[in-house]
Amino acid sequence: MLLYALRRLLLAVPLLIGITFISFLVIHLAPGDPTEFQQADPSTESSAQARQLLRELYELDKPLHVQYWNWLTRIVRLDFGRSFAPDARPVIDKIGEALQITLILNLIELLIIVSFAVPIGVLSATRQYSLFDKVTTVFVFVGFATPDFWLALLLMMLFGVQLGWLPISQLHSANWEYLSFWKRYLDLASHLVLPVVVATFGGLAGLSRYMRQSMLEVVRQDYIQVARAKGLAENVVVHKHALRNALLPIVTILALSLPGLIGGSVIVEQIFAIPGMGRLMVQAVFARDYPVIMGNLVIVATLTLAANLIADIVYGLVDPRIRLAGRRRT
Amino acid sequence: MHAFWRSLARNRLAIAGGVVVVCLVAAALLAPALAPWDPHRPSIKQALAAPSAAHPLGTDQLGRDVLSRMLYGARVSLAVGFVSVGIATIVGLILGSLAGYHGGTVDAVVMRFVDLMLVFPSFFLLLAVLAFLRPSIWTIMAVIGLTSWMRVARLVRAEFLTLKEREFVIWSHAIGASTLRIIWRHILPNAIAPVLVAMTLGIPAAILTESGLSFLGLGVQPPHASWGNILNEGKDAIEIAWWLSFYPGLAILVTVLSYNLLGEGIRDALDPRLRQRGR
Numbered sequence: 001m002l003l004y005a006l007r008r009l010l011l012a013v014p015l016l017i018g019i020t021f022i023s024f025l026v027i028h029l030a031p032g033d034p035t036e037f038q039q040a041d042p043s044t045e046s047s048a049q050a051r052q053l054l055r056e057l058y059e060l061d062k063p064l065h066v067q068y069w070n071w072l073t074r075i076v077r078l079d080f081g082r083s084f085a086p087d088a089r090p091v092i093d094k095i096g097e098a099l100q101i102t103l104i105l106n107l108i109e110l111l112i113i114v115s116f117a118v119p120i121g122v123l124s125a126t127r128q129y130s131l132f133d134k135v136t137t138v139f140v141f142v143g144f145a146t147p148d149f150w151l152a153l154l155l156m157m158l159f160g161v162q163l164g165w166l167p168i169s170q171l172h173s174a175n176w177e178y179l180s181f182w183k184r185y186l187d188l189a190s191h192l193v194l195p196v197v198v199a200t201f202g203g204l205a206g207l208s209r210y211m212r213q214s215m216l217e218v219v220r221q222d223y224i225q226v227a228r229a230k231g232l233a234e235n236v237v238v239h240k241h242a243l244r245n246a247l248l249p250i251v252t253i254l255a256l257s258l259p260g261l262i263g264g265s266v267i268v269e270q271i272f273a274i275p276g277m278g279r280l281m282v283q284a285v286f287a288r289d290y291p292v293i294m295g296n297l298v299i300v301a302t303l304t305l306a307a308n309l310i311a312d313i314v315y316g317l318v319d320p321r322i323r324l325a326g327r328r329r330t
Numbered sequence: 331m332h333a334f335w336r337s338l339a340r341n342r343l344a345i346a347g348g349v350v351v352v353c354l355v356a357a358a359l360l361a362p363a364l365a366p367w368d369p370h371r372p373s374i375k376q377a378l379a380a381p382s383a384a385h386p387l388g389t390d391q392l393g394r395d396v397l398s399r400m401l402y403g404a405r406v407s408l409a410v411g412f413v414s415v416g417i418a419t420i421v422g423l424i425l426g427s428l429a430g431y432h433g434g435t436v437d438a439v440v441m442r443f444v445d446l447m448l449v450f451p452s453f454f455l456l457l458a459v460l461a462f463l464r465p466s467i468w469t470i471m472a473v474i475g476l477t478s479w480m481r482v483a484r485l486v487r488a489e490f491l492t493l494k495e496r497e498f499v500i501w502s503h504a505i506g507a508s509t510l511r512i513i514w515r516h517i518l519p520n521a522i523a524p525v526l527v528a529m530t531l532g533i534p535a536a537i538l539t540e541s542g543l544s545f546l547g548l549g550v551q552p553p554h555a556s557w558g559n560i561l562n563e564g565k566d567a568i569e570i571a572w573w574l575s576f577y578p579g580l581a582i583l584v585t586v587l588s589y590n591l592l593g594e595g596i597r598d599a600l601d602p603r604l605r606q607r608g609r
């Protein structure tokens with residue numbers, strides 16, 4: 001097992017270097033001089049200033065490999081430079097604050113997605129073609145096709161504007177400072193309802209579909225037939241024999257869905273004015289705050305890589321076939 | 331081929347999806363004829379008018395007709411869908427066939443590159459790239475295409491891995507056919523089915539991405555209409571003008587849903603085995 005984990009870890013190293021390389025390339029993607037700003041930019045004065053800052057920060061006058069090496073040695077120390085915004089704070093501080101919020105949000109979303117998608121998937125697989133199965137299939141297709149920003153706007157209109165039940169922006173009310181301890185939590189929770197519902201909607205559809213498929217495949221296996229043949233209660237067969245095996249591929253799928261979830265937080269955070277990574281990124285793009293953009297890109301990709309790595313290792317832990325197969329191959 | 335059409339015709343949902351897609355393409359092409367109003371002409375007196383006989387889907391902040399803007403927006407969505415999927419397919423085909431045909435080091439390098447691209451949450455990568463470029467419909471198409479070819483590359487590689495061991499390929503080697511000819515004439519035509527499915531399912535994904543970017547204000551720029559940027563305007567008026575948010579979003583939902591139904595139908599009709607592989 002340790003060997004398997006180590007091999008996975010080694011495979012991740014070139015990817016990590018690749019992340020920094022691609023991010024570095026992005027700076028040079030723009031046609032001509034990357035510091036040439038759009039002519040349409042209304043704030044020519046500030047953009048001239050930004051241009052100068054960018055040139056200094058990434059040492060754009062030096063040869064490419066020197067630029068890359070210097071950049072790499074700085075980001076290894078988590079030094080992404082200072083924001084171009086007027087506050088000029090270190091980028092890593094800004095990201096640190098935003099990251100906490102995005103991580104907590106994504107964790108809540110994942111928990112909700114898993115705890116709903118697994119039972120939904122199991123139920124529609126064990127009752128294939130039942131009314132429940134058909135209704136969830138419709139839900140899945142609609143869920144895949146619903147733009148999250150549209151769902152957000154509809155919910156804001158209904159629950160925020162028409163009914164006035166829920167707040168539609170930010171994480172706290174204006175009077176948060178003056179609330180009692182428990183009221184604060186209630187306040188936070190009420191602010192989280194709509195963003196979390198929007199963010200989980202698409203993921204829920206996807207995962208329940210996978211769960212259904214995985215369950216349908218497992219139920220066809222011989223050992224399920226055997227379990228039934230030896231007279232076990234259907235309940236035991238489904239929950240003990242089938243479910244455990246059907247859950248295995250879900251681990252990987254969860255990890256693979258992570259970039260999507262984090263990517264999705266861009267729109268949700270922007271709509272609901274939640275100060276997480278997504279909003280930080282959008283604001284940085286609008287302000288052409290390049291150090292923040294680059295820092296965001298590297299950190300988000302690295303986190304996704306780490307999550308994939310953890311999923312791989314967990315998969316190896318729960319399913320011996322995976323880690324043994326890997327051993328035979330090499 | 332005959333079996334394919336028969337199987338597809340039996341799938342009522344896929345047919346419904348196909349019909350909607352055809353109608354959408356027609357509506358987009360005929361937008362200038364169908365649109366009751368000039369999509370760019372403001373009329374301040376009519377600003378934020380509720381749906382009525384004159385303006386079936388209401389008007390926006392500048393009094394422009396929402397229905398007309400949506401018809402023109404359909405052109406943007408479909409164009410972005412087709413072109414970016416075209417780009418993704420070409421890149422995916424080239425890299426996938428290189429990896430699958432040559433195997434070994436080439437395969438390892440290409441597949442690591444695929445892994446690498448998949449590690450980036452695509453929205454962050456898109457935003458980062460767009461921060462350096464001037465946002466226009468062409469940049470959007472290129473950027474979406476160049477960040478979504480990985481799926482096609484994987485599919486093509488997998489097909490090549492099995493196909494290159496088959497007799498007809500080995501025999502074409504034996505009679506001295508060139509590598510390019512073997513790939514182009516012998517392997518690719520046999521590997522095209524899953525690519526076709528991936529393309530049909532890629533279009534709605536690209537449409538969703540474009541509308542998301544336009545919604546954020548980083549996609550198609552006003553005054554050009556796109557479903558995403560009409561929604562962006564709708565966001566500022568949710569308290570007074572529900573129609574401005576409701577209809578463009580509904581259009582996106584119906585379009586994406588139809589493409590997905592059609593794509594799944596094509597997949598099932600082409601090869602029932604593909605159904606098992608999941609989405």
